[in-house]
Amino acid sequence: MSPRREKYYPTQLETFQQCPFKYRCSRDPEIRDKYRRPTPQLYMGTCIHDALEAFFDIRRVPVGQRTLEKLGDLLRRAWAGVDLSPWKRDARRREREIVFGGDREEEASWGKLALTILERYYRIADRTVIPFTAEQFHEAPLAEDVILAGKIDRIDQAADGSLEVIDYKTGKLPWRRDEESLAQEDLQLSSYAIVVGRKYRIPVSRCSLVFLAHDETLGFTPSPELLAAKGEEILGIVSRIRAEREWAPRENPLCPWCEYREICPVGKEIPSPEERPAEKPDVPF
Numbered sequence: 001m002s003p004r005r006e007k008y009y010p011t012q013l014e015t016f017q018q019c020p021f022k023y024r025c026s027r028d029p030e031i032r033d034k035y036r037r038p039t040p041q042l043y044m045g046t047c048i049h050d051a052l053e054a055f056f057d058i059r060r061v062p063v064g065q066r067t068l069e070k071l072g073d074l075l076r077r078a079w080a081g082v083d084l085s086p087w088k089r090d091a092r093r094r095e096r097e098i099v100f101g102g103d104r105e106e107e108a109s110w111g112k113l114a115l116t117i118l119e120r121y122y123r124i125a126d127r128t129v130i131p132f133t134a135e136q137f138h139e140a141p142l143a144e145d146v147i148l149a150g151k152i153d154r155i156d157q158a159a160d161g162s163l164e165v166i167d168y169k170t171g172k173l174p175w176r177r178d179e180e181s182l183a184q185e186d187l188q189l190s191s192y193a194i195v196v197g198r199k200y201r202i203p204v205s206r207c208s209l210v211f212l213a214h215d216e217t218l219g220f221t222p223s224p225e226l227l228a229a230k231g232e233e234i235l236g237i238v239s240r241i242r243a244e245r246e247w248a249p250r251e252n253p254l255c256p257w258c259e260y261r262e263i264c265p266v267g268k269e270i271p272s273p274e275e276r277p278a279e280k281p282d283v284p285f
Contacts, residue, residue, distance in 0.1 A: 010191035021249035050078035140198035162205035183220040190230040
């Protein structure tokens with residue numbers, strides 16, 4: 001009998017590397033549902049992704065109609081959930097209420113920030129592209145008992161037939177931005193390149209991070225040697241997950257923002273950003 005295949009997402013693998021306790025909490029539906037809370041940043045990011053998915057969908061927006069005004073309208077529709085299926089629309093509205101609590105002024109400030117981010121991206125985007133896929137889940141076997149999967153923001157096809165894996169980012173630029181550092185430190189895009197290459201039997205020639213708020217795209221060329229090494233790294237992480245028994249917390253710079261901080265023996269001793277006293281600058285003026 002063949003072994004049971006288990007599915008892993010690169011974000012889960014990164015969480016385990018960051019903190020086994022957080023990984024364990026995130027994999028327990030009861031704990032996850034009790035403590036995970038949506039945030040304005042996540043809500044804005046989801047709506048931006050939805051707007052861009054619709055914007056580049058030629059069935060919804062023909063190339064000639066890809067205007068900035070149309071992109072803004074798509075963001076507003078995503079924000080209100082009007083184009084979603086009934087159950088997704090209800091979930092979006094509940095999430096919106098949790099995040100903003102009816103505070104229209106705060107909600108407007110986040111909405112305006114989202115519009116600004118999309119406007120910046122619009123100025124540099126190739127508005128004629130027709131994606132190979134957009135906002136779709138993909139998966140492929142990595143080993144006999146391991147499936148690697150993920151939701152990929154966009155895949156484009158180059159003139160030579162090769163594919164480019166694209167991930168939208170609404171946050172800050174990384175400190176190290178050279179190709180070698182990005183290739184070595186990245187796990188998510190490399191995972192996607194492995195999945196896409198195996199699924200479609202088409203080489204992936206580029207992995208790109210599009211920083212929407214900064215008019216900048218960073219990336220690297222995923223060589224066969226790099227992807228082979230990343231595949232081994234991923235299988236090593238999976239082996240450690242399967243062997244883990246303690247799920248001990250690991251203190252890291254993201255602890256103050258962790259949703260499981262109050263039940264974590266380490267995290268509950270770390271004040272959240274709101275609880276930290278304001279530090280007075282030691283300056284002579």
